[in-house]
Amino acid sequence: MSSPVNHAGPAPGGQLSDDEIIVQKMPLLLGLLAGAKAGNLGDIRCGVVSQNADRWQTSFWTGDELPTAHSLASEAIDRGEIITQDAFSAVEVESLGIQQSLTGGENSRVSSGNVTRERSSAIDDSVAPGTPNVALMLSIGNAPAPPALLRTLAVTLGRFLVLHRDRQNDTRRLWQTSTMLQNAAQWQQLDDDDELLESVAQCACEVLSCERATIFLWDKSRRRLIGRPAIGIEGGVLEVEDDAGIVGEVLQSGSPRWWSAGGNDGGRVNRRIDQAQNFNTHSLLAVPMVNSRDQIIGVFEAINANPDDHRSGAFDAPDVRTLSELALHAVVAIDSQRTRVNLTRTRDRLVSQAAESNPLIGNHESIRELRTNATKVAPTDLSVLVLGQNGTGKEVLAQHIHYQSERRNGPFVAVNCAALVESLLESELFGHEKGAYTDASSARQGKFELANGGTLFLDEVGDMSPGGQAKLLRVLEERVVVRVGGSQPIPVDTRVIAATNQPLQDLIAAKRFREDLFFRLNVVSLTLPPLSSRGSDVMLLAEHFLDHFCRQIGRAVPKFDETSRRAMIMHPWPGNVRELRNTIERVCYLTTSDIIHEEDLMLRPIEGGIPEFPANAMRHTSGGTIINLNEATREFQIAHIEAAIMACGGNMTDAASKLGLHRSNLYRKMRQLGMSTSE
Template identity: 50%
Template sequence: MEESVWLKWRDLPWLQRSNAHASLIRACERILQLESLPEIVTDIAAEFGVPRCSVLERKEGWETIAARGEPIDVLPGPLLNDVVDQNAAVWSRPAGDDAHMFVATGSLQQHVLAFSGVRLDPAQLTDGLAIARVVGSRINDLARFNHAQQTVQRLRATNALAHTFAGETDTQHLLERIAEEASRLLGADRASIFIWDRNQRMLIACPALGVEGGKLFLPDNKGIIGETIESQSPVVVDNAYSDSRFDQTVDRQTGYKTRNLLSVPLFDAEGECIGAFELINKLDGDFTEDDLIAVQDFAVHTSIAIKNTLELENLVRSNQNLTERVSSGVTIIGENESIVALRGTIDRLAATELPVLILGESGTGKEVAAQALHHNGPRASKPFVAVNCAALTESLLESELFGHEKGAFTDAQSTHIGKFELAEGGTLFLDEIGDMSLGGQAKLLRVLEQKVITRVGGTQQIPVNVRIVAATNVNLTNMVAQKKFRQDLYYRLSVVTLEIPPLRERPEDVTTLARFFLKRFCSDAGRKTLEFTPEAEKRLRIHGWPGNVRELRNLMERVAFLAGGDRIEVEDLAFILSPTHDPYEDLSDGVGLADATNKFQREYIKRAVKRMQGNMSDAAEFLGLHRSNLYRKMRQLGMEVEEVKP
């Protein structure tokens, strides 16, 4: 038959009142259930019958972290050190004072349990050592619990922030938010994120507090961040100014003092390093192993948010570029021998980084050629930014091309990003480069040579990586000879020159282009593609097309929307002829070709301005010209504005 013996905890002989240690054991049991040090020392003081009991912790010196009654005024540091080193207990009674007992707890942080009272007896050392061990164990448990609780709270806060970061669509704003939240969550004074530009071998710090523009550009092989990137490992610095890797330049410029810092690499989902995350000046002491783990956890979410936002920005930018490409028709149409050769040259040049100068009259399609160079090359996924230099006065040129800082001048109420920065990684198209002032030419040349810009009102040098394509409808060689255009800039821009012939020199392409534009605009108008009558085609071919392809394009757009029938008749094209007489009538006057052309252009401009009720901007658009080009053409023809306005 099986035998069994039971013993309940309450029946344990040690816990019986007759046992001398029963009270101590019950006190140890209670301590293991208490949740805070103040509760623990209060219970122990009552158990030992002393008015004062406390827990001491060794930091830079010894400090009281929990107490029942008044803490001991002067803590005997050397004696407490001996107690911990010997893992022992000591009783002492200073002359004319209460007795003290100091007992090592054996906790991981080497706490000491302190007793003080008149009736404190050396015989209590045994009980003191026993209960101190239980206190040490409970302190360790509470520390582990608190650490786990803090970790859980931090991870929950990090996850909550990660959800909010997912809604950001602007990288600059995202980085600023990450730095702000990281400083708050991880207990540091400042934080910065460094994005690694592998192609430029640069690190872009944002936000760089106290630095103009909020960004800092650094080589990727220098300093503590450079080592973090190179080693792809964390770097902890307890004393920044004593570390030879630390560059004090920014501190000297801003008046800030960096005391310590913690830097960790940022990795994307494929394990590629994309930058670094840095915390500066921990608010309480030095950075610990726990801080490093916390920063690495935070860095995982930071990397994902940055990568997603950058990809979203690139996607939006690419979509915009694609839309512009489709809407503007980045296709060079025509079978003329010179156009076929031009397409082949563009295909070969697109894969290079060579600067290109495009020559041709207004409206010949210089910007289309520039876009073809961009979209057929390796920069196609990056921005294509066009600038009309004729529309920029010298005072506006720097701000438009290079940007300006907030407060740089009276109306500069916010930071303005210039065209060079907007075109980063892509192509910058400088149209009508011949109209740029000499002062503007000098500034442009300096940027092309140094590949850095400085915003107006700023001092920060910003590296730029853009391909330059320029265009003009004037003879730059003559302008160089007349000292109106810088020779060094001309040579810099014209490494390769493309010349687009005027439409009148390739009449075989007129109907091909007309049908191309007509098909597109009929689709926009929601109607079936119209057909030309033979007479209408003939009228298109004999027209001189002073506005070139732009004039033809505008004509087809108007015809697509306004033509009444399914076929385009000569009457639908009558706007190019005088409505009051036969267009061939002047051939009998014996005037020369140049005079006849000038006469036609003067009359044509007058009719356009009259039709637009004197609005020169609308008239220029009607004629397929920029407003500045219309005024220039009028000056060439000897016309005054007052002469043409109704």
């Protein structure tokens, strides 16, 4: 019959060993015995011997030690009865209390949860490694002690040991559980596979006090188990067949298995792995890893129980319970890490798609400069004011900034301030509480809250009411919103990019726009030039929209002929890029030919005929400030040459002749102006 399971482990708070308990309690018991006999200890000879990992040792002795004590103890334990020899009677130290502790206590507590509770029956003592055997021998007055007295003493000592071991187990269990929980909380933060599995394995080594631990995840289709961390394995991948060795047994049976050296079942251990790792496995414990759908996803293996912390020098039943619990935590961490990684990938894909779906197209110097400035301003949280006529792409630029910033994974929310009356605008931006209005039947978040962690694009900010302006200023300064009808400040982390096509300075002078709000919004200002001043960008955008709409409706992409190119280059585009987009959309739907002619564009006639040079070129300014005459002349020349080249369908000889230049002089002029001549 086996002795109680004892699990010392790296004792949290320094605990006594069984031997120390025996040495502490035996004099007390013998004193009581001597008192009961009204005699002295002189005629009492008593000893306690124990067997640990096949070695017998004397734990306690009083009087002359019996030379055959170890063999007597061995016989008493093997036969499970009192043995008498050379004036001594000997019995195994085990009691009803000890047995209850072993079966009722340990096995039923081996694991928790539906899956493993059912499997705990698989932990049978025949497989369990040996636990220390303890025997008591007693001689009184040079004669074997009476059986009843011997038994009483053995049971009492047994109870002391059980109490001590239970307390020790409880303390250790508490420490193990809190260590596992602390680790499991950190696993939720880890996104790297290897880092997670390494941390889980390290935790197993810590709570079980063993040398190594490996998580074998099951590649069902290839019928392989992939072990990680693969310490010492060349190439860093440890792969075994899914039915090989003890790990394979666990996978196939769905039950824990343990093993220690010394038996005749050494073949169960895969020595090839030991050889590859230059390692020697002397004890091993493996438990199944079962997910919430009751599917086995792998095997968790712990190797080489630390003999200083494991009384038997091998893993025991509480270790099975501990590793099974750790396996549950590990499965949850692995599952949630996989879900997180998948979600992150999906989110990144969607964000990239969103960023690519509305690109800021343009090669004109002004657009390139805007792109550079947007890249500089994107990583900061500075407020940006985007200026430009209607349809020039202010929202596109705001999105471009958002998708280049750290907030790219957060929302981009756009509000057109001109489209809403004052009362609605406030509710739209800041939200409202239930009952704030007659028809406010429930509370509602405003755009500031919805854009939390992202960017709020306030279009037509110049049209905001004075009340709205005051509230907006407060939110920008205090970073909290108060819903209409509410009093609770709600913190928001929202970047604001505002836009307007109105001259805000004039509105300030007319007291229609708050100056303090202007300064708050205008930390950085970016100006989009009218489309008519962007030279060949007109065609770049036209080709982009043509391609886009043709794809959308599934028709072959037609080509612009020279007349349509010229018309588009010369058109003043008062509605800017939006007008161009609408024009091309209409062409895609209404024409069927492979070639698009000028009349297909159905452009509105330009008052006063086709201008000699792009409209608004003289107004083209950098960042809203008037540039000097030389620079303005240079910009005009560039735009004019680009327009001529585009109008001639790229034919440089024609363009030069239209411009009154020789072809080679045109090239020279372009180089002087810093224009590309490569095409």
